[in-house]
Amino acid sequence: MLSFAFMRHAYIAGTMIAIISGIIGVYVIGRNMSFLSHMLSEIGFSGASFGIFMSWPPLNGMLLFTIVSSVLIGQMSSKSSRREASISAISSLFLGSGILFLSLANKNASDATSILFGSMIGISQSEVNQILWLSIAVLVIIFFVYRDLRFDSFDHVGAEVKGVNTQLISIVFLVILALSVSVAAQIVGSLLIFVLLTLPASSAKHFTRTVSGMMIFSIGAALLGVWLGLYLGYLTNWPVSFFIAMIECAIYFGALAWNRIKNA
């Protein structure tokens, strides 16, 4: 299987994506941002359409749109009720224009489906390189803000007392979230982003009670899904995203069941 270049690319890109999704996902859960990451993936879809319209690589369009919109969202009201409404508004704006760009681009429908549902198999060497660099950038940023980000994500009030610059942390996190969403969309597609970004971390919190434990578990769950999904996709020729989604859901429902049994 790995003698095919396209499978090697898929495994390398998928591994990086699973690692950063596993880490970022834990912060997404801690910060209650599942909703926002979902929106960012829709925004990513329009970015990719815009990229196609401009004849750019779709990932570049995605990065542009998700980073700009996450910074915009970060500037807006931090009141959570108002915030959800404004996030919805911004994402409708982007999603609507995404449909327009896609129709103006006049390309066939397969471009749209590969953005929405992922297309593991078509990843080129240069795309793999870009995914690698972006993932490394995300990891380096996380390394530098790790403690403050962890404090702010799991105890905002305490972090403010300590004097953490929570506004700065929030913007930095939105940017790395945008990067992660764009990168992860390359494999599972923008419709299924939360399969890698939130399901593994949500499962993790039923098994472990520390931030580092949750990260290890959710990286493991994401890796399992990606590796096994790619293999099954290779064997059956069915979509890889389908298998990844099924595996992550199985882990998630398994975690819920485990939680039931434990508390029974």
Next chain:
Amino acid sequence: MSEPVLNIKNLTVSFPDHLVLNDLSIAVNKGDFLSVVGQNGVGKTTLVRVVLHQLAPQHGKIEYHPVFKRMKIGYVPQFRNIDEEYPLSIRDFVGLNLHDSHMPWLSKKERQKLDKIIAQTNLETIQNTPLGEASGGEKQKAYLAQALINDPDLLILDESTASLDNVRKFELLDLVKEFNEQQGVTVLFITHDIELAQKYAHDYLLMRHGTYQSGPIAQFKESDLEEAEHA
């Protein structure tokens, strides 16, 4: 016992619509246990925010004792958003406030600090319990442990006993008293509970809208508070 650790001088704070603190002065010495009382909205939490540099006063200033280059303050806030679903264990929560290193993992020194504070606050047996599932008293102890983990010079408690029953609130304050007496931690205890203030505090600061009264707790008269409440 010469210079105060915290010297609050002529502090005035107003928000756009109204004046909250008006020319408040009080000196707090090392090892003091000062109870701050007063009705809702007189500015107790506002005072704390100025002490914590979260808010700049319009007038007046706070002098910190020069011995403390940067005075370490532990603070247990009045409100905290920890719900039932909160995932972290008590131990991990307490450790969030460690910052002796920048690494993602805890250093040996940090693990020792964590062990020590968990033991001192009697949280050993429940340290792996999820904080979201802990009782009100256990949560307050965890908040206290997090505030004390870096050996602060000053500890501020903002109505930490408000939701606790008669047994738990004494338990919590017995702990605070231990830190006050054995480690010399200066304590600022904001409360509505006069009985507690009289049992534990050395001094009091009674805040009313615009006027302030302070002295040794033994001289505190409950009639003063009632007067304030009916003012």
